[in-house]
């Protein structure tokens with residue numbers, strides 16, 4: 064018993080000590096005497112923690128980051144140019160490959176913009192199916208986020224558990240549309256196919272399972288002392304800073320700004336569904352992780368309600384032409400993707416091909432925060448901070 | 462099998478044609494040095510995951526999970542080219558990345574193998590047309606041993622690719 | 638959508654007379670300003686509580702490049718988004734940078750510079766962002782071409798089918814076929 068108490072007090076000491084150390088190392092008298100030089104360290108573009116192809120040139124003074132120069136564009140695949148050379152429907156498979164961790168949501172963001180441009184009504188069943196697959200995909204994406212966050216903090220075990228759950232979602236998607244990863248499921252005016260028999264029951268069974276297992280996983284990851292210690296208080300970002308830098312999505316909400324497109328600018332059938340936008344207030348690494356974990360719970364909630372409410376009927380609006388040809392004009396529509404505010408700005412000149420498609424990828428806006436957010440942190444936390452911003456390079460570089 | 466007496470076991474020729482004599486307290490292996498080398502190479506492929514795009518998640522991250530478990534194939538995931546035999550190129554290669562890829566390839570020790578995973582790594586895949594930055598296939602930059610098609614390929618397909626590579630390693634002479 | 642927007646805000650009335658707020662179909666409230674007035678307008682918007690800069694994008698037209706900004710307000714009671722449009726001639730594609738107002742504009746303006754060649758005056762670090770530094774040309778301009786780019790011939794295939802589209806009876810499509818089965 065004594066030992067336990069002793070351990071506890073040491074932990075408290077440790078907390079105080081590290082808080083002091085990280086908040087103002089200027090006051091550390093010893094450090095003033097040591098003359099340090101600024102060292103330039105290159106990170107990437109091929110680096111296992113870079114989540115793809117990111118290159119950052121870090122300037123470090125001792126252990127502290129004093130500057131970051133991010134270099135992107137190693138995966139610039141010209142989606143916007145390609146869109147100008149494809150018909151509206153032909154471009155849907157490309158949207159899968161932008162933010163490849165949440166392909167369904169990308170499909171959705173694109174078709175919702177074309178629908179707005181062409182004034183196409185979507186059958187109700189299709190809307191509900193979109194909500195269900197979209198939220199499933201959000202869960203899958205957040206599971207990847209949590210596992211990579213764990214790996215970067217040095218914990219390999221959660222990765223296997225989270226990916227096991229993710230495989231179950233992929234299995235559901237495979238039943239639905241035949242693909243594990245790049246779905247091409249949504250169409251202008253609905254979705255491609257209706258569900259197979261019993262699929263909705265499988266979805267319900269999965270959500271029930273995940274609800275239970277997420278409790279365990281949260282204990283495993285977020286209850287872990289070392290993980291919390293590494294994440295807590297690292298790279299805090301205030302609401303003003305976050306807005307100034309154009310952060311969106313769970314990272315913005317972790318800083319205390321309640322901006323969720325599903326609430327702020329409701330689309331599809333979200334107004335009929337009761338859920339909360341997850342808003343946390345510290346804006347540090349730990350909150351950014353907790354926000355994702357909480358969003359999974361909210362998504363489970365949404366899926367359950369959507370499955371309960373889904374009507375029978377068509378999944379594709381009748382009389383859709385082979386080539387969607389919107390009238391000349393412009394439209395912008397956005398959705399809440401798993402990374403933030405995903406918008407498509409489309410200009411039509413009346414031909415079967417868009418004149419211009421601008422993709423507003425949330426990862427792009429989120430990644431440019433990195434220099435502002437990570438300067439002043441420890442260099443060893445750099446990949447953690449980078450990881451919690453949750454950039455997917457297919458979307459950053461487009 | 463009585464290991465106390467020396468015994469000569471000849472393995473079938475298909476298994477690298479290794480002659481093995483087991484003597485008390487010691488082992489003796491007879492065979493062509495090249496076969497032996499290739500046999501050990503084949504069973505300890507250390508790969509470098511060079512994930513560039515979507516294929517990296519599907520084919521490399523899923524591959525290491527409990528469901529697919531690449532470790533069964535006798536390899537280790539290394540993150541540096543200097544320690545690896547096989548480079549798994551998964552994803553779209555752009556002009557900006559091409560030099561770096563070549564650089565990484567040159568850092569790998571011989572014998573080195575490259576596997577191109579996914580349509581993009583094979584010939585540019587969906588980005589073959591209308592794209593001003595995409596290199597149409599990694600084989601424009603570095604030699605490729607095994608191509609695994611798909612967009613993205615399933616993890617099983619990559620496993621099959623590894624098995625094909627093993628056959629290729631076995632069939633290869635020691636010095637080429 | 639942003640239906641219940643009040644336009645009668647003082648700060649918006651302050652805006653230059655050249656700019657007119659219109660409600661465009663598909664875009665919501667839109668303001669088209671002269672490029673000289675862009676910074677002033679944007680300052681007005683920032684003061685009016687528009688705190689989230691979402692993107693700036695170029696659109697290439699034969700003689701000019703249109704810049705489209707989307708700005709959002711999380712502070713105002715009726716959370717609204719605003720689209721600001723301005724045009725720059727191709728001969729002299731220069732416009733004021735909005736980085737002093739929103740740091741978020743930084744990379745977005747670099748992107749517009751890289752892909753369209755629009756120069757942002759006052760940008761702290763105007764470099765190419767996606768393409769290598771030594772790349773020639775601005776790829777999202779319609780007349781861009783280089784040796785690397787294979788242009789698909791789907792252009793010539795799809796255009797004549799315009800008449801087919803209008804008839805709305807074509808169901809030889811794969812998707813429509815799938816759909817027919819799944820519904821009935």
Ligand code: SF4
Pocket residue numbers: 160245514515516517551552553578579580581582586587611612613614
């Ligand atoms: S082959 Fe397909 S899935 Fe793989 S990187 Fe290319 S586009 Fe992505």
